[in-house]
Amino acid sequence: MNLESTRRRLTEKQADTVDRLTRAAVEVLREEGFAGLTVRTVASRAGVAPATAYTYFSSKEHLVAEVFWRRLAATPEPADIVGSTADRVSAVLRNIAMLMDDEPELAGAVTSALLGRDPDVEHLRGRIGLDIRERLSVALGAGGDPDVLEALELLYAGALVRAGMGYGTYAKLADRLETSARLLLE
Template sequence: MSDPALESTRRRLTARQADTVDRLGRAAVDLLSREGFSGLTVRRVAAEAGVGAATAYTYFSSKEHLVAEVFWRRLASSPGTTHETGDLAAKVIDVLGHISLLVADDPEFAGAVTTALLGKDPDVGVLRVRIGRDIRGRLSDALGPGTDPDVIDALEMLYSGALVRAGMGYSSYQEIAQKLEKAARLILR
């Protein structure tokens, strides 16, 4: 796969453009932590990043697109997990835990990711597919060749549901991690 820093939903980026997108992403996360998702706009993020609003809109169609892109970039640039055990459930738990940790340290960002990924923005739809493929690939790698696709589907549903539940505030990310472990072990019995 190519360098995720140079990829965008809409086009391949030059190094300078990638820097602008990165600044916008960092500004979005900072603004989210202070104002929450309701206080986030692409215009406000652009101002925080020192970028013109028109420039920001060339990269992001909406605040949902911006948040989903930040999550995608974190996921795509994070290394895969190494599996030093033969326990399939432990491997899956490592994968799901690793992905969960990409948002766990910032509850406002985590909630925004949940909201953004549920949106109808076509650019978010592109990112949902990319994110889904990445997560499916990581689960498939952990489980090995020949794994029943229905098992992988169930684990994807488990993870998606867990993030929605945490994003809605029903459980903390710590609680979700424990519940993911129990549920993964049940699925992989």
């Protein structure tokens, strides 16, 4: 998958380097957690010079936000969900919530990273937010209430923070999101 980088357009070779760095970041997170993650460690794991890694990622928060963005962008929206608006919205929220179900270290790191002030993280946070908004908007259907859309975004953001703080698994989070969305929509 060749995604546009946060900081610049990539050649095929550069895209490969970024892919290696993001894969290495997940490996380091599994072993060391967010506290042990550094761009330098990730660069070493990926076989890349630290200076090269910093040309793509301004901070460890930026690197982790990029990992989440790539996973979200690579995850197809649930295909042709039939049923009520609540069914469609629930499927979208569950799909997003389950992106990191089997990787608790990554989940916590994403929560921390997305709260960062790094301009590159802010840019990715905007892209992620727009993607989630679009998915929810499609699930709500034409003429969806903008206040309901915003409430669903707040619901998801709050759930992400709770899961990142360790208050349950992402599978439980997905269940709670579904229940909460149904309460809001039905």
